[in-house]
Amino acid sequence: MRPIHRALSALVSLYLAYAIPVSFAMDEEITMQGGDTSVSDSSPSAYDHIAPNLNEAAAVALHEVGQTGFLRNFGRVKIRGALRLGPTFNAPSCISCHGGNGRGALRVTRRAVGSDTVVKVSLPTGKPSVPGGPVAVPTIGLQIRDHAIAKHHPEALVRIIWRNEAGAYSDGIPYTLRTPALRLSKNKTPMPRGVLTSLRRAPPIFGTGLLDAVSDAEILSRADPFDLNSDGISGRANTVWDVQTRATAVGRFGFKASAPNLRQQVAAAYATDMGVTNPLFKRGTKTPEIPARILDATTFYSATLGVPMARDQSDPTVIFGRALFTQFGCHSCHTPTLTTGAGSHPALSNQTIHPFSDLLLHDMGEGLADQRPDFSATGNEWRTTPLWGIGLTEQVLKGRPATYLHDGRARSIEEAILWHGGEASAAQSRFRAASVTEREALIRFLRGL
Numbered sequence: 114m115r116p117i118h119r120a121l122s123a124l125v126s127l128y129l130a131y132a133i134p135v136s137f138a139m140d141e142e143i144t145m146q147g148g149d150t151s152v153s154d155s156s157p158s159a160y161d162h163i164a165p166n167l168n169e170a171a172a173v174a175l176h177e178v179g180q181t182g183f184l185r186n187f188g189r190v191k192i193r194g195a196l197r198l199g200p201t202f203n204a205p206s207c208i209s210c211h212g213g214n215g216r217g218a219l220r221v222t223r224r225a226v227g228s229d230t231v232v233k234v235s236l237p238t239g240k241p242s243v244p245g246g247p248v249a250v251p252t253i254g255l256q257i258r259d260h261a262i263a264k265h266h267p268e269a270l271v272r273i274i275w276r277n278e279a280g281a282y283s284d285g286i287p288y289t290l291r292t293p294a295l296r297l298s299k300n301k302t303p304m305p306r307g308v309l310t311s312l313r314r315a316p317p318i319f320g321t322g323l324l325d326a327v328s329d330a331e332i333l334s335r336a337d338p339f340d341l342n343s344d345g346i347s348g349r350a351n352t353v354w355d356v357q358t359r360a361t362a363v364g365r366f367g368f369k370a371s372a373p374n375l376r377q378q379v380a381a382a383y384a385t386d387m388g389v390t391n392p393l394f395k396r397g398t399k400t401p402e403i404p405a406r407i408l409d410a411t412t413f414y415s416a417t418l419g420v421p422m423a424r425d426q427s428d429p430t431v432i433f434g435r436a437l438f439t440q441f442g443c444h445s446c447h448t449p450t451l452t453t454g455a456g457s458h459p460a461l462s463n464q465t466i467h468p469f470s471d472l473l474l475h476d477m478g479e480g481l482a483d484q485r486p487d488f489s490a491t492g493n494e495w496r497t498t499p500l501w502g503i504g505l506t507e508q509v510l511k512g513r514p515a516t517y518l519h520d521g522r523a524r525s526i527e528e529a530i531l532w533h534g535g536e537a538s539a540a541q542s543r544f545r546a547a548s549v550t551e552r553e554a555l556i557r558f559l560r561g562l
């Protein structure tokens with residue numbers, strides 16, 4: 114570090130020590146994870162409630178229209194005799210990937226009507242389709258569509274091959290971690306050499322209206338790109354392209370925070386995952402396959418789902434686990450508390466929420482890297498995954514296997530933590546070195562979120 118930088122760094126760390134709330138006070142009440150949108154339900158429909166503070170009739174009606182849009186199977190809807198789905202697609206409806214508004218079950222197969230896990234692709238060099246974005250693969254774009262409507266061919270078929278690797282906690286208890294490798298076959302056109310790929314499972318979608326309402330300033334206040342406070346953690350925001358304002362913006366949705374707001378995330382899902390053109394992604398059509406009204410209603414539906422309340426927070430084991438969450442440094446990225454600014458509806462505005470994410474990108478090390486940059490996110494960087502509702506994952510999946518991390522490689526919360534590297538190496542080492550009792554207490558705390 115140059116002397117000027119060192120001096121600056123010392124000054125800034127002094128400032129940051131006060132400016133950034135790095136602690137997670139033991140008495141901070143976190144049960145109402147979604148503020149006034151919180152819902153008490155730990156059944157398989159835990160993520161499937163309208164926010165209880167959304168009580169005016171017009172808003173409830175819009176949420177319901179949006180729900181219809183979320184459930185709609187585009188493989189069954191025709192306009193002027195033509196299917197709106199595809200011609201190539203990954204799945205025919207939002208719900209087929211986000212079952213119960215939750216995460217996908219890591220299904221990539223031609224034997225089902227759709228896959229809930231996708232492969233993003235791009236080229237290492239070339240002209241990006243939007244400023245600063247990834248470079249599209251000719252004839253494919255930025256994602257492989259592994260399904261197609263009748264008389265059309267999928268862009269390629271995808272198979273995941275798992276490689277197992279054995280490891281052990283410091284106390285000698287063994288574990289196995291698995292890494293996916295992709296096999297693409299029956300490509301419609303040959304895949305160019307050097308194509309970059311990234312496997313992504315579908316994340317839960319509740320609480321996204323609240324995350325949309327967190328101001329850029331709130332997100333940027335926690336960024337520390339040069340690690341000036343020397344805590345080994347240097348979160349930074351992704352800088353992405355807003356297709357509506359045609360300008361750069363802070364990224365917040367997707368595993369690499371590559372979408373700037375919820376409306377664009379949902380519009381991209383229609384266009385990319387289902388092949389349904391819309392006002393934001395028209396793909397050369399004059400009249401998009403869905404109008405703004407439907408896009409807005411589906412966006413509103415996702416925005417106004419209730420967030421599950423945390424459970425068991427006064428249980429002594431959970432209290433101990435919560436203390437370890439701070440002691441291990443998990444809270445430095447999985448920020449317990451954020452506040453929202455102005456939301457798309459007053460029910461989402463000025464809420465104190467507990468998503469357990471700073472919405473920033475972190476270098477998570479080579480082990481988790483996909484080596485596919487997405488806007489300013491490098492191949493090693495991922496957005497801190499919100500942990501709210503994580504303890505209800507298995508219930509919502511109703512017996513289908515629960516998986517964690519961007520590509521679903523982790524089969525348990527423990528495995529997800531063991532994969533943490535890069536900026537999270539110290540936190541991972543503390544977890545690996547902890548006793549069985551401590552590890553179990555930490556997991557109990559997370560299972561109560």
Ligand code: HEC
Pocket residue numbers: 183203204205206207208209210211228229230231313314315316317318321365366367368369371375378379382383386387411412415
């Ligand atoms: C083929 C499966 C699939 C379909 C269909 C699909 N999604 Fe997704 N969804 C995903 C994946 C995979 C991601 C993660 C994308 C990324 O990492 O950039 C995602 C991300 C999201 C997110 C961002 C969540 C977050 O925390 O950042 C929202 C919101 C969302 N989807 C809503 C929808 C809506 C609404 C629809 C229907 C219009 C839809 N999705 C259709 C697979 C799907």
Ligand code: HEC
Pocket residue numbers: 346368438441442443444445446447475477481495496497498499500503516517518519520526529530533536537540541544555
């Ligand atoms: C340096 C920042 C950082 C620290 C420190 C950190 N995490 Fe994470 N965490 C992340 C990021 C980024 C991801 C997403 C990684 C991915 O999907 O590849 C993640 C993912 C997770 C997941 C998976 C969530 C899901 O639904 O897939 C869990 C569980 C988790 N972290 C728990 C913890 C715990 C417990 C600790 C402390 C021992 C911790 N993390 C420390 C950044 C961090």
